[in-house]
Amino acid sequence: MTLIANPALPETTENADWSRGRVGIWLIGARGSVGATVAVGLHAVATGVAPPTGCATAAEDFASVPLPRFAELVLGGHDVSTVSLTDRAARLTEGGMIPPRYVAAVRDELASTDAEIRPGYDPTAHAGAQIDVVERLAADIVSFRERHALGRVVVIDVSSTEPLPADRDEYHDPDLLAAALADPTKAVLPPSAVAALAAIESGSAYACFTPSAGMSLPVLHDLAEKAGIPFAGQDGKTGETLLRTVLGPMFNARGMRVLSWAGTNLLGGGDGATLADPEAVRSKLASKTRGLKSLVGDHIVAPLHIDNVPDLGDIKTAWDHVHAEGFLSSRITLQTTWSAYDSMLAAPLVLDLARLLALASATGQAGAIAELGFFFKDPWGSEVHDFAQQTTELHEWARSMAAVL
Amino acid sequence: MTLIANPALPETTENADWSRGRVGIWLIGARGSVGATVAVGLHAVATGVAPPTGCATAAEDFASVPLPRFAELVLGGHDVSTVSLTDRAARLTEGGMIPPRYVAAVRDELASTDAEIRPGYDPTAHAGAQIDVVERLAADIVSFRERHALGRVVVIDVSSTEPLPADRDEYHDPDLLAAALADPTKAVLPPSAVAALAAIESGSAYACFTPSAGMSLPVLHDLAEKAGIPFAGQDGKTGETLLRTVLGPMFNARGMRVLSWAGTNLLGGGDGATLADPEAVRSKLASKTRGLKSLVGDHIVAPLHIDNVPDLGDIKTAWDHVHAEGFLSSRITLQTTWSAYDSMLAAPLVLDLARLLALASATGQAGAIAELGFFFKDPWGSEVHDFAQQTTELHEWARSMAAVL
């Protein structure tokens, strides 16, 4: 058996008016906190109720880049939750995160979007071969694309962080994987990877906003490349890590030697609870520290904590303490305290990724798009973590894509 | 009368071995806290007792740039103070800033450098025409250059912040200025500008590390350009402003809207006392805020305070509170607390400026060197405040200079 022999790619769109065809965003975890914020926000921005503040692609630098307009984005997704988007948004409003006026303004659109959400893959409930799940999920995406006559779909994983699975042979060999997927007694792929495989099979572009396995398994990475889809990851760079990749290069440019960079993250909400699981948090911590070491050196001491503090709700507060050595062994310390609603940081980046991956897809890009490392803690296809450099690379890439069209 | 008809330029050095000729650093305010730290540090680095941590030009990026070596830098300067470098260094050691081992290791060198310091211009003590002062100061510099057979000298103003003088016609017209300087009843130039004029007259490169008038008066700026010397300024970007020009672009790149950026600086030492004078502080505050507004927009509210807190000694602590608007009107706050010995941040940059202006001079650059904006709150010849962009421009410029030689 061959996996993804014929990915269900959309028919080619003419370049000339590609961005006039509407683009689908298919969220893995569409009813979560990020999913609901994307939904409220997209509709509010598309209808002019809210400005696209927080979207990188709304900045002047992208003015000449032919990205799909917000009003041309159509939202759907998978979720194992049955709490409707309307109810989820109401909870986020009650918790103080989303101002009531925005939810009120897009009430109808939220309900419509909720009707586009299909049951996700719940390994505790499913009996049977995983390949059946992959095919069902891929069919949902293709159906969504056809139902709305979308030029293309971008699948973005915004679901809860999973524990990283132990490595296994199936993650490196497509034939072994195919056999395992067909075996109803086995469940070798974690849910995020099942979703990534469905994205490939549906011929959609893909981004992994979480630190979960997703498309990072080597076998999926290869399959995606062969399928000719563009993809990007991994783990959205929203707050503390963003700051670190901005500040680290400053110390370097000034010849200072960073000795330690300690961090503590406090958060409640669903994410806090998920990350209270030491297994789940391990992958998160690893991807947070990797970029830092790459920037300021492996010698640094970088203790890092993520604490679940339920009473803090959806606000995430991160404290960092940096100790650098300066001239004549002098001590330089920097403390930063960053406080924001994490889903409010993530949601506009999800919209950015959808727009940019749609552009990549339209211009025929395939494989890991290194220039989208701008959005991630652990960029695929790139060793660049310096945020200013990532910004330059993203802008140049977007302009070069515009030139192609 | 024509000012600076014949600047006392050094004889042209052959390009081939220019950097083998030694370079002089002439500090205005050589016996102050920064001056003493430069002296201890330069000798410690030159003799291998300390690494050049904190020097931007010691980084890998400059490895192929033919800068003068630390051991080829010779130090002298002007100061109105008669406290010797040795005594000043002892005080800084007692206050905990300079580790005793460094001072002990360079005891002899400090004494030798102190012997190169000449009386500065004290307007309260001087009677007579200012032109006489200019000539005396210029002669001191020329004498220093000849005494040590230096290929070139870089004059760097690290003296205490002066109140900004009110504008006057003499600051715009060289003939009016010449007449006023020759008039013993007038003292139209503040001391920093007298020193800058002496630098021009001596044919030295020049950098203004303070927010004082210095060479920023239009008439002096023009004279320096005509004299063909390279120069750079203004007001060293060492701590809080450095952070701001690193963090501001991050908010922009992510499409966030910065609404306010409040700051409080606490410092003691001599600088604290100087800046307790509301007149003196005004120029400092203005140059600190200018770059910020240029980066994130004129709409921001940016209250800024500098408080003299003598018990804090030479450590400067700066707290900033940033409020940005994100997606769906959400609130993002960032607090930073930066704490460091201000003179320890300044001193290595003084060495960097000396090395880079020597390079500029050797390659025949004249006028304001925009690419040295990397070092300043208020860059001359450039509107760029984004630190990452400044870093890129500096590196490219240095490489281009290297290519010229």
Next chain:
Amino acid sequence: MTLIANPALPETTENADWSRGRVGIWLIGARGSVGATVAVGLHAVATGVAPPTGCATAAEDFASVPLPRFAELVLGGHDVSTVSLTDRAARLTEGGMIPPRYVAAVRDELASTDAEIRPGYDPTAHAGAQIDVVERLAADIVSFRERHALGRVVVIDVSSTEPLPADRDEYHDPDLLAAALADPTKAVLPPSAVAALAAIESGSAYACFTPSAGMSLPVLHDLAEKAGIPFAGQDGKTGETLLRTVLGPMFNARGMRVLSWAGTNLLGGGDGATLADPEAVRSKLASKTRGLKSLVGDHIVAPLHIDNVPDLGDIKTAWDHVHAEGFLSSRITLQTTWSAYDSMLAAPLVLDLARLLALASATGQAGAIAELGFFFKDPWGSEVHDFAQQTTELHEWARSMAAVL
């Protein structure tokens, strides 16, 4: 003419059931941010919609003290604003301060309370003698008391901070004051003092929650004592100063020597705008620092700033930096960042003061109640600033009052 010859004291209530008679709260500035928060909060607590969190008198320590119950408190007041409480509350909800559910739950009560608000004294609009204003205001209070058959009324000034008036003879001599008040060409009392005089004339207890003059003018203080009313002040201790009076004694108890205590307050809202006026802020800054010096010594350096940052809305953020000397001249630093809605801190204390002054009145206390210093930056009748000591004194006083009844 004699001022306040016959203050309109309420008839004596029997001790036995004093607290069963309802108590009026008459707010000067009833339609401001604090006023609206008191109104929403009192009704929400009285109806059981919200717990009395933030009220000191709701704690276990007061369980045996016969204070009026929240449901027995009746609200009215003066204000120069014509924005209704309902509209003000809606704005505070929109700004994120008051959760919508509370406003919704007390909609009717808010409207009723708004109907109890009478026009305040606006010196720019009033022509005529100030005594006429005093009498009108006093009559409003007496009418409120009689209309609702209240056992007693507590007048509390929560209006915007005024500039402190220059001292004058009338502030020390009741006859001079009486003559000036009767003179239609003069307006010697600032509005807060006119209101305080009306409180005296109406025979009400009084508390000054602001740093404005209010009853602090010596002549009014004396009149209040003679009138036999209990009163308390001044300037509510809600955030930064509260912290200082908690932390200062810690350093003392451990034999550390506090050298400096620097502070910056950022706030928007109406209070931010008021305090942007350097004259108005002066009285605030003075009362903030007075307690600190009394606690840790006059030698400390204590720069203090209040910045108006409109985008921060009703949230106040205060950063303090404390430097203390420890053993063997070692450096100890403490930074605190306090962030809260200022009106949310003030409102429950207003309710506490109303309950406690009602108790004082019922037990026949007159003059400045020193034990209420617990609530104030600048306690009347007490030199105690140590918050723990104030807490002990308040609890003991309340128990002693309970014993009297």
Next chain:
Amino acid sequence: MTLIANPALPETTENADWSRGRVGIWLIGARGSVGATVAVGLHAVATGVAPPTGCATAAEDFASVPLPRFAELVLGGHDVSTVSLTDRAARLTEGGMIPPRYVAAVRDELASTDAEIRPGYDPTAHAGAQIDVVERLAADIVSFRERHALGRVVVIDVSSTEPLPADRDEYHDPDLLAAALADPTKAVLPPSAVAALAAIESGSAYACFTPSAGMSLPVLHDLAEKAGIPFAGQDGKTGETLLRTVLGPMFNARGMRVLSWAGTNLLGGGDGATLADPEAVRSKLASKTRGLKSLVGDHIVAPLHIDNVPDLGDIKTAWDHVHAEGFLSSRITLQTTWSAYDSMLAAPLVLDLARLLALASATGQAGAIAELGFFFKDPWGSEVHDFAQQTTELHEWARSMAAVL
């Protein structure tokens, strides 16, 4: 066998001049960072080179209490380290903690004190029954007392934190303990408990400044009571916990509900390395949180971390984030950053404890002195954690002791 049948109590001193007799301080861990700081500090204070800043007992409140004078305190101790006090002090000076002038001033005294230090108990090196160790250690203390003709000795444990031992029957039954101690194949007591037993056997007062087992084992606690010695513990309250027990009561007094209190401690030095051991840190974390819960309620979420960051050296930096609920469910947050040399905080408290336990001993107090809870995270004999209350109790106790003498 009966343990401590005849504790080697000093002969009774006449009350009248008790405090004129000199007092010994015997430190367990005398050559560690705290030990060396106590040594330098005591000699510097005793000789008038440094003021007793940081000593609680040097404050005005103790002026009338007949405590031994600093010059009457004699220092000795046990340590497993052979690094001399002189060398240890030199390292602490090099690291920036102790100013060189103090070490220079007490050079001779340091050497004399070092000569009073005897080898401590190293379980990895000792073969034989633990009772032999107890007896050797007790004999060292008695010999020290007699050699210097000391009126009394106070043993204070300032050694590195040990892992807490698992509970066992011997910790509850003196006969079982005696049998085990006599058995050369067993080593049931951890070193801190061996030292505590030696203190009892030598008839000395005792304080446990660490979270190690020490005298907290029930069997030792009972033996100490029977021996009639006064003792106090446990785990010095120097920084973060001190702040918490000062701030917690503030929230209570104002009726606020603390929901979470998260903390991160960064430290290097020897203590950082010790606490990097998760087993050792567990006892520390437990004692830090116990008081907090007792003050603000068991419901709070209180994640707490201690990170070993070697580059930070002897400075400890603690960040706390407090979230409290205020009026109408409003959010109050407080962040504190405390930064200090931990040994500089501990050393003066060690001197305080020596002086106060000498007083307790002179007045015939025996058992756990609850009023010394002021000094500890985990007070023995007391449930009081509120620092202000502890301060009041300490002062009253000291005055009552003075009255006895």
